[in-house]
Amino acid sequence: MTETTTLPDIVSQDEWQIARDALLAEEKELTRAADAVAAQRRRLPMVRFDAGYEFEGPQGRVSLLDLFEGRRQLIVYHFMLAPGQEAGCPGCSFLVDNIGHLAHLHARDTTLSVVAPATLPEIERYKERMGWTVPWVSTRDGFNADCGIDGGFGVSVFLRDGDDVFRTYFTTARGGDQLVGTLRYLDLTPLGRQEAWEESSRGTDGPGHWWKRHDEY
Known part of the structure; x- marks a missing residue:
């Protein structure tokens, strides 16, 4: 953020309430x-998705099911x-x-699991560095590619009906924003994410360019 950032106007309490009520109407429309x-x-x-993909986890080999x-x-x-790789994507x-x-x-x-093509020892070392306990397995048998992942990231959603597995949803790029609570908090503030796309006076960072691993700030 630069020192030339434009701050909000200073108004009376009554004027603020009028502006807040107008924004609230738009927020409710956005919610709907x-x-x-x-x-x-x-x-x-x-x-339908193959339930037999194999992953390596702390308890050994496991399937998608x-x-x-x-x-x-x-x-x-x-x-x-x-x-x-010693460290994961920031x-x-x-x-x-x-x-x-x-x-x-x-x-x-609903269950959540993280997958990555790194080996399980590499995953476990990075988890320990980050202090995470989230379930995480190693995949190297084409699962990522079959989900449309080519070296990038994404979110896949699956539904199980008995032993049958179905893929129902996928998102990537800024679709991942919806999973990041920190961004939701910043969006409530007058300075926002302080990225250039928000308003021209907010800075020069592109979306996500300021993100670092939490032990690197």
């Missing part, structure tokens, strides 16, 4: 629009950590830092 998109997302058709841990839904975060690390307590997902019959 987001709810409508979420409903469309739930109605997306699904595609095993990753559900008996629950009906599975969210997979495709993390950018390749074999031979953006992916930022996102994983923002994963909440998994008990809340489990309460709605």
Whole structure:
């Protein structure tokens, strides 16, 4: 952020309330629009997916079906950590830092797992550095490629019906923003994310360019 950042106007309490009420109307409209998109997302058709992909986890070899841990839904975060890399992608690390307590997902019959093509020892070393306990497995049998991941990141959602697995959703790029609580908090503030795309006076950072691993700030 530069020192020339334009600050909000200073107004009276009454003027502020009028402006706040006007914005609230727009926020409610946005909420309703987001709810409508979420409903469309739930109605997306699904595609049958091979349940036998193999991963390596702390307990040994597991299948895609095993990753559900008996629950009906599975969210997979495709993390950018390749074999031979000592540290994961800063953006992916930022996102994983923002994963909440998994008990809340489990309460709605949903499991979350992180996958990466790095070896399990490499994953475990990076998890220890970051202080993470999120479930994370190694994949190197084409799973990422079959999910449309070519060296990048993404989020895949699966539904289990008995032993049959279906893929229902995928997003990447700024679609991952919706999973990062830190960004939601910054969006409430007058200075925002302090990225150039917001307003020209906010800085020169592109989306995500300021993100670092939490032990590197």
